[in-house]
Amino acid sequence: MFNLLAHGGLGGWDEFIFVGVAVIFIIMMAISWVRSRNIEPEFDDERRPNMQDDDPASDHFKLN
Amino acid sequence: MKRLLWGVVFLLVVLSLPETASAHGYIVRAIPENRAVLERPPTRLQYWFSEALEPDFSSINLRNQSGEIIATGGISDTDNTLMTVRVPNDLPEGAYIVELRPAFASDGHVVAESRVFFVGEEVGGVAGQSASGQAVPLEVFWRVLVYTATLTLFGAFAGYGLIFVPAWGNKAFRAGLLPPRVMNRLNWIVGLALILVFLGNGLALIQQTMTFFGIGFTQALNQDFWSVVRIGSRFGDVWNFRMGFLLVVAAMFGASLYFRASQPETVRAFWVANTWMMALVIGTFSVLSHAAGSLTLPWLGIGIDWLHALAVGLWAGGLVVMVWVLPVALRPYDTEQRRQALLAVLRQFSRWAAACVFIVIATGLYSASNWIYSADDAATGFGLSLFVKILLVIVLVALGAVHHIALRPAQYARFSTLIKRLDGFLPTLRLEAIAVLAVLVAVGWLSATPVPVPDFAETEVETPGEIQTAFGYNVVMTISPGGPGVNTYDVNLSRDNVALDDLDIRLTMVNPSQDWRSPVHQLEAVDSGLYVTAADDIDQLGRWWTLMDVTGDDGDTTRFAFEWNISNEASVIQSRDLTLTNVIPLVLVVLALGWALYPAARWLYLRLDLSPLIVLVVFGATVITVLLIIVGGDMVSSTRERYDERLNPAPEIVNAVLPSQASLARGETLYAEYCIEWQSYSQDFRALRQRLDRIRDEELYSAIVDGWRTLPPCAERLTSFERWDLVNYIRTLQEFDS
Numbered sequence: 001m002f003n004l005l006a007h008g009g010l011g012g013w014d015e016f017i018f019v020g021v022a023v024i025f026i027i028m029m030a031i032s033w034v035r036s037r038n039i040e041p042e043f044d045d046e047r048r049p050n051m052q053d054d055d056p057a058s059d060h061f062k063l064n
Numbered sequence: 065m066k067r068l069l070w071g072v073v074f075l076l077v078v079l080s081l082p083e084t085a086s087a088h089g090y091i092v093r094a095i096p097e098n099r100a101v102l103e104r105p106p107t108r109l110q111y112w113f114s115e116a117l118e119p120d121f122s123s124i125n126l127r128n129q130s131g132e133i134i135a136t137g138g139i140s141d142t143d144n145t146l147m148t149v150r151v152p153n154d155l156p157e158g159a160y161i162v163e164l165r166p167a168f169a170s171d172g173h174v175v176a177e178s179r180v181f182f183v184g185e186e187v188g189g190v191a192g193q194s195a196s197g198q199a200v201p202l203e204v205f206w207r208v209l210v211y212t213a214t215l216t217l218f219g220a221f222a223g224y225g226l227i228f229v230p231a232w233g234n235k236a237f238r239a240g241l242l243p244p245r246v247m248n249r250l251n252w253i254v255g256l257a258l259i260l261v262f263l264g265n266g267l268a269l270i271q272q273t274m275t276f277f278g279i280g281f282t283q284a285l286n287q288d289f290w291s292v293v294r295i296g297s298r299f300g301d302v303w304n305f306r307m308g309f310l311l312v313v314a315a316m317f318g319a320s321l322y323f324r325a326s327q328p329e330t331v332r333a334f335w336v337a338n339t340w341m342m343a344l345v346i347g348t349f350s351v352l353s354h355a356a357g358s359l360t361l362p363w364l365g366i367g368i369d370w371l372h373a374l375a376v377g378l379w380a381g382g383l384v385v386m387v388w389v390l391p392v393a394l395r396p397y398d399t400e401q402r403r404q405a406l407l408a409v410l411r412q413f414s415r416w417a418a419a420c421v422f423i424v425i426a427t428g429l430y431s432a433s434n435w436i437y438s439a440d441d442a443a444t445g446f447g448l449s450l451f452v453k454i455l456l457v458i459v460l461v462a463l464g465a466v467h468h469i470a471l472r473p474a475q476y477a478r479f480s481t482l483i484k485r486l487d488g489f490l491p492t493l494r495l496e497a498i499a500v501l502a503v504l505v506a507v508g509w510l511s512a513t514p515v516p517v518p519d520f521a522e523t524e525v526e527t528p529g530e531i532q533t534a535f536g537y538n539v540v541m542t543i544s545p546g547g548p549g550v551n552t553y554d555v556n557l558s559r560d561n562v563a564l565d566d567l568d569i570r571l572t573m574v575n576p577s578q579d580w581r582s583p584v585h586q587l588e589a590v591d592s593g594l595y596v597t598a599a600d601d602i603d604q605l606g607r608w609w610t611l612m613d614v615t616g617d618d619g620d621t622t623r624f625a626f627e628w629n630i631s632n633e634a635s636v637i638q639s640r641d642l643t644l645t646n647v648i649p650l651v652l653v654v655l656a657l658g659w660a661l662y663p664a665a666r667w668l669y670l671r672l673d674l675s676p677l678i679v680l681v682v683f684g685a686t687v688i689t690v691l692l693i694i695v696g697g698d699m700v701s702s703t704r705e706r707y708d709e710r711l712n713p714a715p716e717i718v719n720a721v722l723p724s725q726a727s728l729a730r731g732e733t734l735y736a737e738y739c740i741e742w743q744s745y746s747q748d749f750r751a752l753r754q755r756l757d758r759i760r761d762e763e764l765y766s767a768i769v770d771g772w773r774t775l776p777p778c779a780e781r782l783t784s785f786e787r788w789d790l791v792n793y794i795r796t797l798q799e800f801d802s
Contacts, residue, residue, distance in 0.1 A: 014363075017363070018351070021347070022305075022344060022347075025340050025341070025343060025344045025347075026340070026341075026344075028340050029337045029338075029340035029341055030337070032333075032336050032337050032339070032340060033333045033334070033336070033337035034333070035336075036225075036332050036333040036335075036336040036337070037329060037330055037332075037333035040235065041229060041230070041233060041241070043230070043233055059230070059231065059408055059411045059412060060230065060231060060232075060233070060408055061231065061232055061401075061404050061405045061407075061408035061409075062232070062233070062234045063232035063233075063234055063242060063243055063246065063393060063405060064234065064236075064243060064396065
């Protein structure tokens with residue numbers, strides 16, 4: 001097993017876990033990029049059409 | 065004035081953030097102990113640390129009373145937590161100083177400390193020096209820079225996707241869904257933080273180079289030095305990964321700027337994606353954190369440290385970015401609209417901040433439980449700073465709870481009086497920011513306070529050792545550390561005070577209660593009568609023998625047999641199981657995570673098809689999978705036990721006589737008197753001698769009592785002890801296949 005991290009101070013499984021976590025996050029990064037690119041977010045006031053921007057209970061304020 | 069106030073708050077938050085600036089590992093076992101008074105000189109000095117060390121950048125020197133270096137050593141080839149140095153023979157009586165300069169692989173810290181031992185009598189006025197708890201100023205500086213910039217970057221990217229867009233998003237703005245003035249401010253923050261994070265990491269490499277090589281700043285700028293650290297240490301390995309991740313972050317940020325006009329919809333995608341990459345960057349700090357050197361499940365410690373840093377990043381980093389963005393975002397609005405915009409962003413922030421606070425508390429408690437082992441540890445400076453931090457966190461949580469209630473007046477109508485008293489949010493927001501500052505100052509104080517050295521590391525343990533004198537030989541044997549696991553066997557051999565070199569010495573470890581003996585180890589001759597070897601044959605507690613056969617130039621072999629009681633006290637503690645003080649905060653971590661993830665879990669739950677058939681199938685599949693895992697694990701475990709039992713079953717009768725030279729002599733006499741006729745059965749006798757290395761003592765015992773193949777019984781009239789003497793002697797008749 002080749003050493004990527006910790007200069008051989010780690011065992012094979014440690015290296016696997018390190019690299020595995022990094023790969024998972026990079027995959028998640030790619031997925032989130034594609035989703036954010038193609039799916040627009042829904043805001044609270046869009047989900048509840050009768051809600052106004054200045055509704056005191058609103059969690060969304062459309063910034064202009 | 066407001067800007068100045070927030071600026072001061074930010075600066076103080078920043079200054080309070082550096083973590084683990086001066087905390088480091090510690091010695092868990094020392095041979096000899098500090099200030100030990102030894103009757104005779106040791107053959108080697110050994111110091112086991114709580115963490116792995118960097119072999120290329122750690123050193124150990126032995127000085128005599130005059131200050132001259134008389135021996136140098138380094139990290140053991142077989143154990144990177146062990147520093148060892150060979151002591152010259154014939155060390156005269158006096159005081160000796162051991163200079164240790166371990167470089168800890170987990171965080172790159174190098175500390176200098178010295179220990180003292182005496183040969184003969186204790187000498188007054190000679191003392192060692194404990195490790196300094198002072199942080200290196202340049203290290204503090206780069207840590208402040210790097211942590212601040214990293215947490216700000218994470219706060220900016222995560223805050224963008226989780227707080228600003230949900231609170232203020234406007235689809236009219238295609239590039240990032242936020243007004244250009246807000247995006248420009250965010251771009252400015254991220255650009256500045258990126259410059260600082262690269263600058264800080266560059267300084268980190270230079271400072272680490274200065275520390276490892278013990279050189280000045282200007283000299284460390286030379287590529288010949290820093291490139292060695294970059295490619296030759298754990299710090300460098302992780303640094304390379306971190307810089308790679310940061311380059312990806314910078315590239316995606318650059319792409320978001322480049323494409324904002326031509327492909328504006330990619331801006332949000334790049335920002336959201338960068339949250340994941342920044343989480344990885346934060347993870348590289350956890351890999352080099354003190355959690356990596358924890359004796360209790362280091363992987364769990366690293367994971368929880370990472371979670372802690374992510375929660376701090378979203379909470380503190382998000383707060384810092386929000387404070388910078390608010391003035392620009394609210395600029396066009398009048399009083400009521402400002403309030404609405406503020407409420408919207410605060411509600412979004414409050415959800416995440418509340419979850420982050422609970423995660424920070426729970427993970428912080430777990431990390432602390434890794435260093436607090438007893439009530440005595442709680443009474444140290446570390447314990448005091450931890451106590452103060454907990455008090456401040458309670459204040460912060462109370463303030464956060466007030467905001468949480470005030471943001472939801474309909475839900476908490478019974479607190480309407482309290483809500484009215486708030487008179488808007490700004491005064492209490494400032495108070496909350498000050499409380500955050502106070503907590504982070506406490507975090508800085510806590511992390512800069514060296515962890516207490518646990519009691520077990522300070523317990524003095526005697527190294528197993530014995531002197532035997534026979535047949536003109538003077539033999540000194542030590543086993544260090546002397547517990548189950550890898551041990552070093554040192555043998556000093558002399559005759560009439562003259563060191564004996566060039567002898568053939570073979571060592572066998574025997575566990576009589578298991579009737580097990582190790583392969584024969586040939587000792588390596590070092591010099592001046594010292595012979596050494598290292599082996600892991602002693603793998604359990606209890607009574608063990610080491611049988612040493614010394615063969616001189618004349619071909620005569622002399623047996624020295626040593627009996628040891630191997631105990632756990634002599635082991636070097638390299639791991640510790642979870643205790644109740646670890647488990648309680650761990651449960652809190654799980655609860656905090658569950659609470660934080662509940663909305664997402666509920667969102668998922670509402671989208672699941674929960675028809676009875678599907679639920680039944682999933683439930684059944686889960687139960688079957690769990691059962692298979694449990695049954696499979698149990699089968700593997702029991703098969704392994706049966707295999708070990710079959711391979712080396714416990715003997716029905718145990719050898720009760722140490723195979724010493726005296727026992728061999730008695731056995732030889734008994735053999736000549738009772739069993740000499742075996743030699744007339746040349747074929748089977750030879751077969752027996754050829755397989756002695758594979759025959760257990762109880763089988764040999766049975767052979768002399770009941771006979772073996774055509775060999776007749778020869779020890780029926782002997783006592784049990786005499787039979788064992790005979791067994792011990794016959795074992796020396798081993799004949800090897802030519």
